[in-house]
Amino acid sequence: MNIEDLHQIARIEKSKQEGFQHQIHVCVAAGCLSCGSGQLKEALEKEIARRGLDTWCRVKGVGCLGLCTAGPLLSLETAGIFYQGVKVSDVSDILEALGGAPVERLICPVNSAFFRRQVRIVLENCGRIDPERIEEYMAESGYGGLALAVSQMSPTEVIEEVSRSGLRGRGGAGFPTGLKWTSVAKASGLTKFVICNADEGDPGAFMDRSVLESDPHRVIEGMAIAGYATGASQGYIYVRAEYPLAVKRVRLALFQAERMGVLGNNIFNTSFSFNIKVRLGAGAFVCGEETALIASIEGRMGRPRPRPPFPAEFGLWEHPTLINNVETFANVPPLIRKGGRWFAGLGTEKSKGTKVFALAGKIMNTGLIEVPMGTSLRDIVFDIGGGIPRGKEFKAVQTGGPSGGCIPGQFLDMPVDYDSLAKVGSIMGSGGMIVMDESSCMVDVARFFMEFCMSESCGKCAPCRVGTRQIYDILCRITGNLSGPDDLAMLEDLCDLMKSTSLCGLGQSAPNPVLTTLRYFRDDYLSHIHDKRCLAGACKAAREVA
Amino acid sequence: MKIHPRKNVRSDLNPSRLLTFRIDERVVSAHEDESILSVARQNGISIPTLCHLDGLSERGACRLCIVEVKGVARLLPSCVTFPRQDMEIITASERVVSYRKKILELLFTERNHVCAVCVSNGHCELQNLAVELGISHVRYPYLYPRLAVDASHSRFSVDHNRCVLCLRCVRVCDEIEGAHTWDIMGRGITSRVITDLNQPWGSSETCTGCGKCVQVCPTGALSEKGKSVAEMIKRRQFLPYLQMMRGRQDESWPK
Amino acid sequence: MAKITLATIWLDSCSGCHMSFLDIDEFLIDLAGQVEILFSPLVDTKSFPDHVDVSLVEGAVGSESDREKVLTIRDRSGILVSFGDCAVTANVPGMRNRYPVADVLARAYAENACPAAAISRDTLFFQEVPALCPQARPVHEFVPVDIFLTGCPPPPEAILYLFSELLAGRRPNMNGRTRFGA
Ligand SMILES: Cc1cc2nc3c(=O)[nH]c(=O)nc-3n(C[C@H](O)[C@H](O)[C@H](O)COP(=O)(O)O)c2cc1C
Ligand code: SF4
Ligand code: SF4
Ligand code: SF4
Ligand code: FES
Numbered sequence: 001m002n003i004e005d006l007h008q009i010a011r012i013e014k015s016k017q018e019g020f021q022h023q024i025h026v027c028v029a030a031g032c033l034s035c036g037s038g039q040l041k042e043a044l045e046k047e048i049a050r051r052g053l054d055t056w057c058r059v060k061g062v063g064c065l066g067l068c069t070a071g072p073l074l075s076l077e078t079a080g081i082f083y084q085g086v087k088v089s090d091v092s093d094i095l096e097a098l099g100g101a102p103v104e105r106l107i108c109p110v111n112s113a114f115f116r117r118q119v120r121i122v123l124e125n126c127g128r129i130d131p132e133r134i135e136e137y138m139a140e141s142g143y144g145g146l147a148l149a150v151s152q153m154s155p156t157e158v159i160e161e162v163s164r165s166g167l168r169g170r171g172g173a174g175f176p177t178g179l180k181w182t183s184v185a186k187a188s189g190l191t192k193f194v195i196c197n198a199d200e201g202d203p204g205a206f207m208d209r210s211v212l213e214s215d216p217h218r219v220i221e222g223m224a225i226a227g228y229a230t231g232a233s234q235g236y237i238y239v240r241a242e243y244p245l246a247v248k249r250v251r252l253a254l255f256q257a258e259r260m261g262v263l264g265n266n267i268f269n270t271s272f273s274f275n276i277k278v279r280l281g282a283g284a285f286v287c288g289e290e291t292a293l294i295a296s297i298e299g300r301m302g303r304p305r306p307r308p309p310f311p312a313e314f315g316l317w318e319h320p321t322l323i324n325n326v327e328t329f330a331n332v333p334p335l336i337r338k339g340g341r342w343f344a345g346l347g348t349e350k351s352k353g354t355k356v357f358a359l360a361g362k363i364m365n366t367g368l369i370e371v372p373m374g375t376s377l378r379d380i381v382f383d384i385g386g387g388i389p390r391g392k393e394f395k396a397v398q399t400g401g402p403s404g405g406c407i408p409g410q411f412l413d414m415p416v417d418y419d420s421l422a423k424v425g426s427i428m429g430s431g432g433m434i435v436m437d438e439s440s441c442m443v444d445v446a447r448f449f450m451e452f453c454m455s456e457s458c459g460k461c462a463p464c465r466v467g468t469r470q471i472y473d474i475l476c477r478i479t480g481n482l483s484g485p486d487d488l489a490m491l492e493d494l495c496d497l498m499k500s501t502s503l504c505g506l507g508q509s510a511p512n513p514v515l516t517t518l519r520y521f522r523d524d525y526l527s528h529i530h531d532k533r534c535l536a537g538a539c540k541a542a543r544e545v546a
Numbered sequence: 547m548k549i550h551p552r553k554n555v556r557s558d559l560n561p562s563r564l565l566t567f568r569i570d571e572r573v574v575s576a577h578e579d580e581s582i583l584s585v586a587r588q589n590g591i592s593i594p595t596l597c598h599l600d601g602l603s604e605r606g607a608c609r610l611c612i613v614e615v616k617g618v619a620r621l622l623p624s625c626v627t628f629p630r631q632d633m634e635i636i637t638a639s640e641r642v643v644s645y646r647k648k649i650l651e652l653l654f655t656e657r658n659h660v661c662a663v664c665v666s667n668g669h670c671e672l673q674n675l676a677v678e679l680g681i682s683h684v685r686y687p688y689l690y691p692r693l694a695v696d697a698s699h700s701r702f703s704v705d706h707n708r709c710v711l712c713l714r715c716v717r718v719c720d721e722i723e724g725a726h727t728w729d730i731m732g733r734g735i736t737s738r739v740i741t742d743l744n745q746p747w748g749s750s751e752t753c754t755g756c757g758k759c760v761q762v763c764p765t766g767a768l769s770e771k772g773k774s775v776a777e778m779i780k781r782r783q784f785l786p787y788l789q790m791m792r793g794r795q796d797e798s799w800p801k
Numbered sequence: 802m803a804k805i806t807l808a809t810i811w812l813d814s815c816s817g818c819h820m821s822f823l824d825i826d827e828f829l830i831d832l833a834g835q836v837e838i839l840f841s842p843l844v845d846t847k848s849f850p851d852h853v854d855v856s857l858v859e860g861a862v863g864s865e866s867d868r869e870k871v872l873t874i875r876d877r878s879g880i881l882v883s884f885g886d887c888a889v890t891a892n893v894p895g896m897r898n899r900y901p902v903a904d905v906l907a908r909a910y911a912e913n914a915c916p917a918a919a920i921s922r923d924t925l926f927f928q929e930v931p932a933l934c935p936q937a938r939p940v941h942e943f944v945p946v947d948i949f950l951t952g953c954p955p956p957p958e959a960i961l962y963l964f965s966e967l968l969a970g971r972r973p974n975m976n977g978r979t980r981f982g983a
Contacts (some may be wrong), residue, residue, distance in 0.1 A: 284733070301730070305605035306626045439780040459711065459730075460736035461607045466652035470686050490686065497648050500621055501609045654890075658899070661982020662892055673980055680976045682949035683889045683941060690936065692899035787875035 001261035002269050003147045009260075013139035021056040023077040025127060028061035028244050029213045030206075031367075036088070036185055037072035037117055043088045047095055054346025057098060065127035065212015066115075070108055070473040075127065082115075084108035088234030113364050116469065119346065120355050122330045123370045126214035131249050134256040137217040143262045145333035149225050150270045153336075158229040159185060162332070164340030166352035171197055171288075171325030172403065172429050172505070174351070174418040180322065183312040184230040185504040187320035194223050195323040197293060197317065198239035198246070199284035203452060205432035207356040208326035210368050212239065212246035215330070216253035216493065220276060223331030227274040230322050235276040238293050240283045249517035260358050285402070285456035289504050290323045292458065303458045304504035308496065325430065327356055347373030351417035359385050361434040362392065376416040381435055389424060393436035394519070395536075400429025402449045402456075403509035406442060424514045427509065441538035442521035443528055444513045449476035453510035464507030467498040478525060479539045481532040488529060492518065582624040583611055593637050594646060594675055596653075596711040598625040599762055601785035603721060604782070608653075608712060610646050611674070613637045613753060643679070648657040648699040650675055651684045658707040659689060659765070665778035666766030672710060689735075690741070696741075698748030703758050704739070711737055715759035722788050729751040758784075764772055805967065808840040808853040809884070810874065812867040813894040813937050814860030818885035819843065821954035822857070825961045835968055852877050855967060857950075858882040861891040866931035875944035883939070883946045883962070886953040886981060892909055892944060893939040893953075902933045950975055952983035959983075 017023065024033075026041040044059045046182070047160040065073040072083035074094070082151055083094065083106040090106060097103045129136035137143070149158050163178025172247050184192060196219060200208040210218060223235045239247055241484040257263040278299050281287045287302035294316050315321025331353060335343045351373040358379065361364055364386030371380060381387065381397060388394050394408040399416075405413075405426030414420050418428050436445065454468035474491050477483040495511035495518075502508045518525060527535045564576040569586050576585040581604070586593050596608040606626035613624045616634035621642060629635075633667065636642070660668050693706040716728040716739065727750050733742045741747040760768040761780045769778045810818060823829065839850045843972065849870075856878035862868050875881055886892040897905045940946055950963060957978040966973035 121685070285731075306623060454734060457734035459732070459734045460605075461609050462653055462711075463609055463658075463709070465734055465737065466656045466689075469689065470652065470655070471689065473689075476796050493688075497645060497652075501612055501645050501649060503607060503609065503623075633843055658896065659981070660890075660896060661980075662886055664982065667982045670982075673982060675979060677980045682951065683883065683946070684973060685941075687942065688891065688895065688898075688939070690895060690898035729967070 001152060004261075006143055006147055006268075009135055009141045009143070011286055013135040014382065017139070019056075019097070020058045022058070023063075024057065024059045024094075025062040025075040025077055026059060027063070027065045027071065027073045027127060029126075029210055030243075031064065031068035032071035032073055034278065035071045036502070037074075040072050040074070040086055040088055044093045047091050051095065053095065053098075055214070057095075060130050061132070062128060063131050064159070064210040064367050064368055065125040065281070066118075066123070067108065069365060070367075073108070074129075075428070076102075080110065082108040082110045106331075112386075114367075114369070114386065117375075117379065117384050118370050119354050119372050121334055121343075121346075122211060122218075122327055122356050122372050123368070124146070124334070125218065125429050126210065126368075129215065131214050131216055132252055134253065134260055137215070137303075141337060142217055142333070143221055145336035146221050146224050146228075146262060147268050149336050150228050150268050150272045152493050155185060155229045155231065158225060161336060161340040162229070165335050165343035166340075166347075166350075167328065167335065167343065168351060168418060169325055169357070170327035170331070170430065172400070172427065174428060177324065177328055180312060180324070181226065181229055183310075184232075184320050184322040187313050188445060189320050191234075191319045192230055193316045193319055193321040194227045194230065194232045194235040195293065195297070195311075195321060196223055196237045196326055196329055197288060197290070197323055198234065198237055198243075198326045199281050199285075199288035199293060200240065200243075200326075200430060201283070201288045201401075201456070202430055202432045203347070204358060204360045204434050205401060205430050207368060207431045209243050209246050211326050211356075212250055214328075216246075216250045217257065218255055218330045218333055219250075219251055219326055220263065222332035223276060224267070224274045225332050226322055226324065226329065228272050228454050230320075232322065233236075233273050233275065234318070235274065236279050236297055237276060238279045238281055238287075238297060241280040242283050244253075247278065254278070258288070259498055272541050276277045281375075284458070285452070286458045286504070286506050289506060292504070294321065300363075303460045304506075306503060348415060348417045349411070350419055354525035355416070355428070355431055356431045357431045361398075361431050362388055362437040363435040364389055371416075373417045375395065376413050376415055378412040380433070381412070383459045385435065388389065388435065390477065392439065394435070395438050395440055396436045396445075398436065398441065398445065398513070399432065400427035400435040400512070402452045403427060403505065403512055404432075405428045405512045406436070406445060406520065407516070408520040410520075425512065425519060427512070439536055439538055441479070441528075441534050441536040442517040442524040443475060443479050444534075444536075444539050447472065447479055449513040450475055450510065453506065457506060457510075458504075461501075461503035461507060463498050464502040464504075467494050467507070469511055470494055471498075471511070475514070478528045481528055481539075488525065553783075565629055565631045567629050567631060567635065569635045576630060580628070582613060582622075582627050582629055585629060586624065586635075586637060591637055592674050592678075593624055594678055594762060595625060596671065596675065596710065597714070599627045599782075599785070601722070601782075601789040602714060602717045602762070605713060605717070606701055608710075609649055612642055612645060614639050614642055615777045621774055647679050647681055650679055650681060650781060651686055653710050654681075654684045655686045655688045655799055656691075657693065657709060658688075660707075664708060664766040665769045665773045665775060666708075667776040668717075669776070669779050670766060671764035693738075696747050697771070698746035699750075699753070699755075699771075700748065702757065702769060703753060703771055704741075704747060704768050705766060707767075709739060711739070711756060712764055713739070714762040714764065715739060715768060718758045718785075722785070723754060723756050723758050725752045725754050725756075728759060751783065761785075803853040804835055804837040806850070806852070806856050807838050807857070808849065808874070808878065809838070809842070809857040810840070810859065810870065811842055812858065812860030812870065812886065812940075813863030813886070814887040814920045815893070816859070818841070818857075818859040818887075818952075818954040821885075821952075821957055822960055822962075824957040826957075827959055833905060834963060836964070845924050849867070849873055849877060852879075854879045855882065857882045857889050859884045861887045861894040861937040862934070862940060862943055863894050863937035864931040864933050868934065871940055871943050880967070881944065882948045882950055884950050885955055886951055888940045889949050889951050891937050891939050898936040898938075902935055906933070909948065948973060948975065950979065951981050952979040953981075955979050956983055 016481040167177040168174040292302040292304040311321040356370045450472045459465045566575045595611045597605045606623045611624045612621040614636040695705045697703040720726040742750045
């Protein structure tokens with residue numbers, strides 16, 4: 001394959017698509033599949049064939065359209081219409097309405113803030129292309145970034161472009177991606193590896209899964225560019241086995257990419273060669289931690305080891321290894337195509353580009369969104385997210401999963417970026433956002449996350465192994481109104497211990513939900529402790545006592 | 547295999563550099579591939595450790611050996627941290643000492659360390675650490691888990707009530723004896739050391755009966771049969787020699 | 802010099818710590834001149850005095866009655882000493898904590914007793930003895946403790962040191978003089 005071939009494929013694909021007057025996109029990502037979009041797609045295809053419409057109307061399975069609450073979702077690409085909650089019985093109505101007035105009862109307001117306020121880079125193809133056909137990705141300039149990089153840029157120039165963009169890792173800590181690539185490129189050694197971290201273990205997060213299910217080639221292209229820039233020729237995608245659909249689509253995408261020659265030897269007729277293998281994780285949260293993930297790929301138990309040395313210097317099978325998150329890689333192809341300066345034009349001073357968030361909890365529009373860095377929490381929750389259902393009061397939003405914190409209403413106008421979140425004691429994390437209303441007891445929320453960390457702690461280091469259990473016990477005592485006078489002090493003491501002495505990020509950040517709720521919702525704790533009463537009326541034991 | 551690229555880099559072609567730095571206000575000099583712990587001990591400065599044992603690979607897991615380094619916000623485990631030129635290390639600041647105490651107290655709460663009826667009473671590293679750190683009582687609630695004793699081996703027994711999960715047994719059996727009978731099962735607070743694939747020790751087909759694991763175990767978790775309370779004294783003199791003769795010199799299998 | 806008043810008590814324990822106290826031998830005589838024992842299993846008094854300077858509490862808190870006692874003692878004592886490993890860590894009495902109380906009682910009084918003395922499982926809970934708590938736990942989990950004297954039993958030298966310091970009006974530092982299981 002050379003660059004001309006790539007353009008050729010894109011042209012053919014485009015004209016083929018233009019041949020259809022109507023394209024019906026049915027979301028076949030995990031969310032909509034689970035409420036029957038598979039059958040819906042089949043029924044549409046059958047009905048179209050029966051009516052003989054198949055020359056001018058086509059049904060296409062696409063990735064996530066975003067508004068997962070309203071599934072199964074369906075979009076009429078040419079008309080720009082979204083249908084929500086579509087059932088098989090709606091099929092004939094939909095087909096009849098093609099070209100005419102849309103089916104009123106199914107219409108999903110595309111003009112709503114949910115769609116209007118988003119800026120899509122990572123998700124630009126999600127819901128628009130068929131993730132199971134590489135040609136469609138190519139028609140959207142796919143693999144153009146890789147072609148550009150390997151044929152017209154030196155590895156150093158690629159890294160400079162990434163550095164210029166200001167892209168920071170989307171896996172949690174927000175480490176500058178350009179810097180990481182530089183250190184891998186500089187590390188001595190002939191063999192290097194690129195790993196894509198698709199472990200995504202936080203409860204409530206499904207960004208990476210959606211990207212892999214909806215647009216797997218984007219991640220593959222990003223990894224190949226990274227391989228070129230750092231001097232690696234082998235990549236691994238570490239994805240949890242609980243994501244069977246993502247695994248299937250990634251495998252298919254790899255197969256197609258190899259067949260087309262955008263992976264393999266002498267990519268685009270250059271000396272650059274790159275291959276990717278898939279490795280399945282058994283679903284341990286700690287295996288998302290980079291050193292544990294590497295151990296797991298090597299076939300050992302997924303337990304972190306002390307850093308330094310960092311993987312960039314000493315990684316997979318002791319070779320320099322670049323490890324980035326799915327979303328980080330997904331940002332790379334457009335960044336190379338359009339330039340780092342373009343990317344740096346989005347977002348805030350220190351956090352560039354966009355971020356994908358998974359909105360969940362007590363919010364109208366549950367689903368996946370992508371917004372520029374620096375969008376305020378208020379805009380995300382009330383505008384894009386549609387606010388709190390059933391007229392309840394907003395209480396907190398939890399970001400960053402079990403490693404993050406609970407942010408109270410007073411910070412709603414804060415811009416969402418790495419540094420502002422850190423300032424209030426939370427983290428960006430991978431992008432989970434759980435909204436809580438007045439009926440949530442924050443002690444109970446902290447207890448939930450600590451239970452998660454307790455059962456996901458690998459058990460290697462003493463502070464985390466025993467500390468999570470002790471903290472969990474205290475939180476159970478408090479929510480059960482059985483706490484003693486010293487429990488609050490002991491809670492703070494243990495949180496401080498774990499933060500300062502745990503070996504890996506899991507233990508170091510596990511206290512965050514407790515610490516932030518203690519800071520912002522202390523009354524919830526005090527009421528349980530002194531009045532034996534749950535302020536939010538959420539904890540069962542508390543109600544029984546009252 | 548190497549745990550750290552800076553470990554074992556010495557060779558005629560690549561001699562390691564000598565560094566000067568400070569430990570507790572004292573100026574010391576050492577090779578760049580010596581851990582802070584080892585340099586401190588060579589200079590008569592004691593740092594408490596539990597998972598570390600001379601002769602075995604490092605694990606960096608018990609976190610008792612943490613030290614403060616000026617200008618670094620994080621506390622660093624001295625057994626796996628290497629010095630840099632002009633580093634200023636503080637081994638026993640108030641903060642570090644109080645954390646060490648708390649970690650040790652947590653370890654006491656984790657299992658059922660009933661010293662009074664233990665074969666290792668009086669010869670136990672956990673007890674000694676408690677004395678060294680001045681622990682008079684444990685402030686956190688004891689967890690009192692329900693754990694088993696496996697006495698199926700003809701000469702040894704394992705009492706999980708007294709295990710601190712240092713994994714010295716796993717390492718010595720793998721790295722020195724080459725049998726890899728021990729490993730660890732489960733995770734978090736439910737972790738437990740196992741023989742073979744969680745078979746009774748007595749039925750293990752890999753165990754050679756060498757007893758090394760028993761000798762390196764810091765507590766009464768592993769003991770020789772026939773020993774009564776306070777009679778189990780461990781002998782470890784063999785370790786440095788055997789490590790030199792048959793250990794994997796540069797072990798990178800942090801367990 | 803006014804004598805200091807002393808109370809000693811054993812809760813869920815074997816009385817071994819008290820025996821170790823007696824093991825300070827001839828120093829007992831010296832002590833007798835400076836310490837007045839107001840309440841103890843070793844003397845005759847039946848009710849805990851209104852105030853004592855020092856209380857030695859041996860044993861874990863294993864029953865409801867232990868819990869009440871330890872609260873009273875804390876109320877009426879100047880200095881409360883957690884006396885021995887059972888008081889400090891729950892030690893041997895705590896070994897039952899892994900099992901339900903009913904199983905423990907059945908094991909002790911029904912299964913393992915000689916047939917003549919065995920009590921049927923159903924009547925175990927109707928005996929005229931204070932009910933056991935689900936677990937035996939250290940004293941400091943119930944009340945603030947001033948001095949911890951570890952050891953099973955604490956060595957007589959450590960006990961002697963404790964008293965000489967108290968008598969000199971100092972708060973003893975037991976560090977290095979005894980340990981868990983000593
Ligand atoms: C307990 C723990 C879990 C983690 N889980 C993930 C994860 O699921 N996905 C991920 O990309 N990074 C995860 N990370 C962060 C990774 O260690 C690593 O920093 C990240 O993959 C680097 O990629 P980035 O630079 O693109 O952010 C986790 C870290 C910790 C400590
Ligand atoms: S902090 Fe927790 S997860 Fe991380 S190494 Fe320690 S025990 Fe394992
Ligand atoms: S006795 Fe030797 S071979 Fe057997 S488990 Fe212990 S160290 Fe391994
Ligand atoms: S059995 Fe002994 S050596 Fe093995 S992990 Fe437990 S305490 Fe350590
Ligand atoms: S001795 Fe260093 S962490 Fe255990």
